[in-house]
Amino acid sequence: MILESLQLIQFKNHSNTQLVFSPGVNCLLGKNGSGKTNVLDGIHYLCLTKSALHGSDALQVQHGKDFFSLKGNFRVQASPLEVRCSVEMGKKKQVFQNGKCIEKVSDHVGHIPIVLIAPDDTELIKGGSEGRRKFFDGLLSQLDRNYLEQLIRYHHFLKQRNALLKQFGETGRRDLTLLDTYDEELIRLSVLLANRRAALLSDIGPLIQEHYLSLSSGKEKVEVIYQTEALQPDFSANFLLLRQKDLATKTSNAGIHKDDIDLRIDSYPLRKVGSQGQQKSFLIALKLAQFHYFEKAKGEKPLLLLDDIFDKLDDERIAKLLEMVAKGNFGQLFLTDARPERSREFLKSLGKEVNYFTLHDGQVLA
Ligand SMILES: Nc1ncnc2c1ncn2[C@@H]1O[C@H](COP(=O)(O)OP(=O)(O)O)[C@@H](O)[C@H]1O
Numbered sequence: 001m002i003l004e005s006l007q008l009i010q011f012k013n014h015s016n017t018q019l020v021f022s023p024g025v026n027c028l029l030g031k032n033g034s035g036k037t038n039v040l041d042g043i044h045y046l047c048l049t050k051s052a053l054h055g056s057d058a059l060q061v062q063h064g065k066d067f068f069s070l071k072g073n074f075r076v077q078a079s080p081l082e083v084r085c086s087v088e089m090g091k092k093k094q095v096f097q098n099g100k101c102i103e104k105v106s107d108h109v110g111h112i113p114i115v116l117i118a119p120d121d122t123e124l125i126k127g128g129s130e131g132r133r134k135f136f137d138g139l140l141s142q143l144d145r146n147y148l149e150q151l152i153r154y155h156h157f158l159k160q161r162n163a164l165l166k167q168f169g170e171t172g173r174r175d176l177t178l179l180d181t182y183d184e185e186l187i188r189l190s191v192l193l194a195n196r197r198a199a200l201l202s203d204i205g206p207l208i209q210e211h212y213l214s215l216s217s218g219k220e221k222v223e224v225i226y227q228t229e230a231l232q233p234d235f236s237a238n239f240l241l242l243r244q245k246d247l248a249t250k251t252s253n254a255g256i257h258k259d260d261i262d263l264r265i266d267s268y269p270l271r272k273v274g275s276q277g278q279q280k281s282f283l284i285a286l287k288l289a290q291f292h293y294f295e296k297a298k299g300e301k302p303l304l305l306l307d308d309i310f311d312k313l314d315d316e317r318i319a320k321l322l323e324m325v326a327k328g329n330f331g332q333l334f335l336t337d338a339r340p341e342r343s344r345e346f347l348k349s350l351g352k353e354v355n356y357f358t359l360h361d362g363q364v365l366a
């Protein structure tokens with residue numbers, strides 16, 4: 001998987017930026033706020049049709065403008081693939097592959113696997129369960145179109161059901177036949193999706209442990225434990241039993257939108273007992289496990305984006321990561337750093353050619 005060139009038009013602070021990348025290591029330099037992370041986010045957008053920064057499309061459009069457009073020329077299994085995403089406010093977003101408009105945007109997801117490591121983004125570890133569900137759902141969606149479609153369908157029905165519960169509250173009239181239909185579909189999809197989540201987590205657990213040990217000098221046992229009601233034998237009965245509560249609270253209290261994924265270190269919650277270093281190692285191990293899981297499933301190395309790693313990781317972890325890069329464990333690499341001397345020093349140890357780009361105010365300096 002290679003990104004040969006990228007164009008960002010009216011995407012955040014990039015008015016019109018064009019970059020031609022090396023198939024090896026690409027390092028984006030520039031002061032804070034110059035637009036380095038925005039370039040990585042543009043790549044993320046082209047691969048997954050959304051920003052990595054949890055922002056809606058409206059936040060990606062350059063202030064004062066009403067559209068943005070991104071274009072990337074990729075090589076997938078040695079074949080050229082041009083991807084263009086064009087987003088105009090108030091209109092449906094459009095994604096083109098080799099000039100052809102993709103009917104369903106979700107059909108594009110998974111064509112170009114990508115892994116982004118932003119060590120500062122500890123939301124996955126410290127935040128609520130939604131962030132973790134989103135991460136593992138995103139992982140599965142890149143691998144399995146069926147999963148993504150079922151998940152979209154699940155959220156659609158959930159939204160409908162919640163709206164219906166509210167409507168019952170407002171009108172005092174209850175159309176239980178319609179509620180029955182939603183329940184049946186949500187129960188069916190919960191079981192399907194939960195089985196996929198469970199299979200993924202049991203496959204990826206050992207990979208996370210392996211990467212954790214190779215990144216840190218510790219010997220801790222790390223685990224990802226899936227918490228779901230959907231695989232209990234009485235799930236369907238419990239779903240229906242909760243209906244009274246649903247009617248009272250006007251929300252749906254059962255289903256896979258209530259799942260969590262516990263991250264544990266030596267059997268304790270990572271969020272509570274893990275040191276900052278242990279949490280970062282866990283986060284990176286999780287992403288590296290994702291990388292190798294994708295590689296195995298797709299037979300090709302994903303793009304790897306490393307945002308601010310020199311700033312946010314200690315020397316030992318940086319050295320371990322770069323050692324993996326030098327060994328050829330990764331394919332094309334994109335890094336960002338605000339301090340040119342520091343990154344040149346670190347990257348020298350790779351013994352590989354590195355392409356440097358310097359950004360200033362959303363422009364590439366020649
Ligand atoms: N929608 C937008 N329109 C214009 N500028 C934006 C928009 N969103 C973010 N920015 C600007 O982008 C800059 C941050 O860019 P970023 O890529 O995060 O910088 P860094 O080089 O530090 O990684 C900030 O100056 C911010 O104001």
Ligand SMILES: [Mg+2]
Nearest residue numbers: 036037308336
């Ligand atoms: Mg940044």
